[in-house]
Amino acid sequence: MMEFLAMGGHGPFVWGSYGAALLVLVGEMIWLRRRRIALRRQLARLARLQESPPP
Amino acid sequence: MAQPRVQWFKFSSPPNFYDLSGRLIPWFGGLAAILCVAGLYVGFVVAPPDYQQGDSYRIMFIHVPAAWMSMFLYVLMAVYAAIGLIWRVKTAEVMAKAIAPTGALFAFLCLWTGALWGKPTWGTYWVWDARLTSQLILLFLYLGYMALHGAIEDRQRAANASAVLALAGVVNVPIIYFSVVWWNTLHQGASITVTSAPTMETVMFVALMLMTFACWMYAIAVVLWRARLELLERERRAKWVLERMGGKA
Amino acid sequence: MSALLRALMALLRRDLLLAMRRRQDALVVLGFFVVVVSLFPLGVGPDPQLLRSMAPGVLWVSALLATMLSLERLFADDFRDGSLEQLLLTPQPLPLLVLMKILAHWLVTGLPLVLISPLLGMQLNLDGTEIAVLMMALLLGTPILSLVGAIGAGLTLGLRGGGVLISLLILPLYVPALIMGAGAVDAVMYGSSPDAHLSLLAALLIFTLLLAPWAIAAALRIMLD
Numbered sequence: 001m002m003e004f005l006a007m008g009g010h011g012p013f014v015w016g017s018y019g020a021a022l023l024v025l026v027g028e029m030i031w032l033r034r035r036r037i038a039l040r041r042q043l044a045r046l047a048r049l050q051e052s053p054p055p
Numbered sequence: 056m057a058q059p060r061v062q063w064f065k066f067s068s069p070p071n072f073y074d075l076s077g078r079l080i081p082w083f084g085g086l087a088a089i090l091c092v093a094g095l096y097v098g099f100v101v102a103p104p105d106y107q108q109g110d111s112y113r114i115m116f117i118h119v120p121a122a123w124m125s126m127f128l129y130v131l132m133a134v135y136a137a138i139g140l141i142w143r144v145k146t147a148e149v150m151a152k153a154i155a156p157t158g159a160l161f162a163f164l165c166l167w168t169g170a171l172w173g174k175p176t177w178g179t180y181w182v183w184d185a186r187l188t189s190q191l192i193l194l195f196l197y198l199g200y201m202a203l204h205g206a207i208e209d210r211q212r213a214a215n216a217s218a219v220l221a222l223a224g225v226v227n228v229p230i231i232y233f234s235v236v237w238w239n240t241l242h243q244g245a246s247i248t249v250t251s252a253p254t255m256e257t258v259m260f261v262a263l264m265l266m267t268f269a270c271w272m273y274a275i276a277v278v279l280w281r282a283r284l285e286l287l288e289r290e291r292r293a294k295w296v297l298e299r300m301g302g303k304a
Numbered sequence: 305m306s307a308l309l310r311a312l313m314a315l316l317r318r319d320l321l322l323a324m325r326r327r328q329d330a331l332v333v334l335g336f337f338v339v340v341v342s343l344f345p346l347g348v349g350p351d352p353q354l355l356r357s358m359a360p361g362v363l364w365v366s367a368l369l370a371t372m373l374s375l376e377r378l379f380a381d382d383f384r385d386g387s388l389e390q391l392l393l394t395p396q397p398l399p400l401l402v403l404m405k406i407l408a409h410w411l412v413t414g415l416p417l418v419l420i421s422p423l424l425g426m427q428l429n430l431d432g433t434e435i436a437v438l439m440m441a442l443l444l445g446t447p448i449l450s451l452v453g454a455i456g457a458g459l460t461l462g463l464r465g466g467g468v469l470i471s472l473l474i475l476p477l478y479v480p481a482l483i484m485g486a487g488a489v490d491a492v493m494y495g496s497s498p499d500a501h502l503s504l505l506a507a508l509l510i511f512t513l514l515l516a517p518w519a520i521a522a523a524l525r526i527m528l529d
Contacts, residue, residue: 008104010111010175017114017168021121024160025273032280039287043300046291140522192476199473206463215526216459220473223455223519227477230508234480241487 069286070295072146076279083279087272094265102258114172116262120270121165122186125193126228128158128274132200133225136218146282148214149289151221152204153282157274159197165190185239189232196224210289311396312404319408322381329377330412337370337417341424352429359428360438360489364482367417367442371449372474374413376467378405378457379524389528398524399517406447406454406520414446430489437492437502444505445485451516452477458523480508 007014066075098116105112132154139148169187170180181187200217207213290296323330344362345355382388391401421442425435456474460466488501 004099007113008110010109013111013171013175014113017117017171020167020171021117021164024164028157028160028277032277032284035284036280039284040300043287043291043296047297047300050297192479195472195476199476202469202472203459206460206465206469212526212529216523219455219519219523219526220459223452223477226515227480230480230511231476234483234504238483238487241490 067144067146069146069290069293073283073286073295073299076283080276080279080283083272083276087269087276090265090269090272094262094269097258097265098262102256102262108176111172111175112259114168115259116266118165118168118172119263120267121161121168122190123267124270124274125158125162125165125190125197128154128161128278129193129196129221129228130225132158133221136214136221140215140218140222145289146286148218149282149285150278151218152214153278153285155197155201155204156281157277159194159201161270161274162190162194162197166194183239185232185236188235188239192231192235193228196228200224308396308400311394312400315391315401315404316408319405320411323408323412329374330416333370333374333413334416334420336373337366338420338424340366340369342427345428355428356430356493359425359430359434360486360493362428363421363424363438363489364441364445364486367421367446368449368475368478368482370417371413371446371453372471374409375450375453375457375470375474376460378409378454379461380457380466383461383528388524392524392528398521402454402520402524403513403517406450406517409454410447410450414450417446418442430493434489434492437498438489440502441485441488441498441505444502444509445481448481448505448509448512449478451512451520452481455516455519455523458520458527461524461527481505484508 005011005015066072094116098113102113104110132151135147135151135154138144139151166187169190173182173187174180200220203220204213204217207216287296287300341362344358348354348358379388382391392398394401418439421438422435425438430438453470453474455477456470457466459473460469463469484501484505488498488505491498491501
């Protein structure tokens with residue numbers, strides 16, 4: 001396993017690139033998920049306001 | 056019997072687009088994961104180390120797909136922008152805006168992995184190689200598009216203005232690429248001679264294709280996801296949004 | 305046809321007259337160009353050989369930045385006092401009117417850059433032929449900078465911080481002109497002929513001349529609808 005990680009001496013470069021790729025792609029998904037939750041909450045509140053407008 | 060007319064615009068109406076993309080995203084996401092795992096397996100376990108570059112060439116399996124995706128997504132963004140600008144199709148405008156961040160991320164990823172690949176093979180992190188330089192300029196084009204889109208408050212005007220910029224950009228991308236390639240060959244003496252990708256054994260090619268399609272599926276899933284959010288934000292007052300959003304926290 | 309021509313000439317005369325009254329704007333751009341070029345030796349060192357090899361790039365990038373500086377005001381004043389809207393309402397084709405405005409802008413800011421470049425070329429010890437090619441390249445290049453820059457000016461009309469935004473939008477589009485313009489002078493410095501670069505630059509100028517006015521007209525219509 002260790003030898004696999006070493007990547008023939010180029011380990012840091014290979015895992016540096018794939019680590020960045022993972023970070024970027026997963027980060028994008030997390031960002032979208034957070035945005036979705038915030039938007040849902042906002043729109044749900046808007047919907048409730050429309051259904052029963054405050055006195 | 057009258058031939059049923061193909062309703063081209065059936066899926067471009069916001070609610071239909073919203074529901075349809077909602078159903079498609081999990082499929083594209085799942086496919087992307089499967090293809091990625093397969094691509095990585097073939098790329099890292101099955102493919103042998105390259106006689107010249109040893110194992111550092113495996114960065115190619117993420118670097119090259121990222122480069123293709125960033126260029127392909129820019130052209131796709133310009134096409135959607137043109138459709139939105141000319142025929143006022145709202146979902147096309149939303150799609151164009153949704154593509155930009157993913158395209159920019161792929162361009163950045165391409166530069167990052169290119170630099171990390173450059174260090175072991177060419178000895179320096181940044182080489183003014185024609186392709187890397189064009190990728191850098193493509194990243195600036197993406198940033199310009201997003202900056203303009205964000206700078207204009209009125210959504211409709213923002214979409215139209217950035218559509219013009221995207222079209223001006225896509226017309227210039229080939230010119231920029233060829234002038235950079237031309238510039239690179241002129242100053243070839245100065246920079247390090249760039250070795251092209253290692254001779255492609257079939258197994259490497261398979262891994263590259265798997266990863267490319269994985270990135271493609273991923274991009275579709277993420278872009279559709281962001282497009283749905285943009286659509287919700289844009290149509291927040293529409294009835295169909297309230298139906299789907301009503302009450303659910 | 306003569307009515308259209310008269311209208312175009314009237315617009316050109318008006319813009320030049322306005323520019324002459326506010327000569328200060330044009331001088332600021334020229335001053336910027338001279339100052340930026342003169343700063344480089346201070347930063348890089350006085351070694352003549354080094355300056356010579358950097359001269360084309362320094363001169364072109366400075367010309368590019370100087371044009372960038374003047375772009376924001378291309379439509380801003382007319383936009384503020386409403387005359388831009390009048391321009392949109394005229395029966396004459398908007399792309400041609402826009403072309404006239406850009407011609408006026410080029411005459412006021414682009415051309416002076418070309419005329420003063422020999423002075424700065426000498427400062428970075430370029431010799432006679434190189435300066436001639438530099439002027440030729442700038443003569444062909446600065447209209448491209450004005451045309452492409454006007455697209456950015458149109459797109460950022462009325463936005464806060466429009467000036468900075470223009471540079472982010474437009475600088476990537478300046479790359480071909482920069483490469484060919486600086487390349488022309490570079491080629492002549494190393495003894496090969498600059499014809500290839502200059503002809504490509506001319507081709508780029510014609511290409512931009514044909515397409516840019518439409519993009520600018522579209523941008524203005526969008527930002528002023």
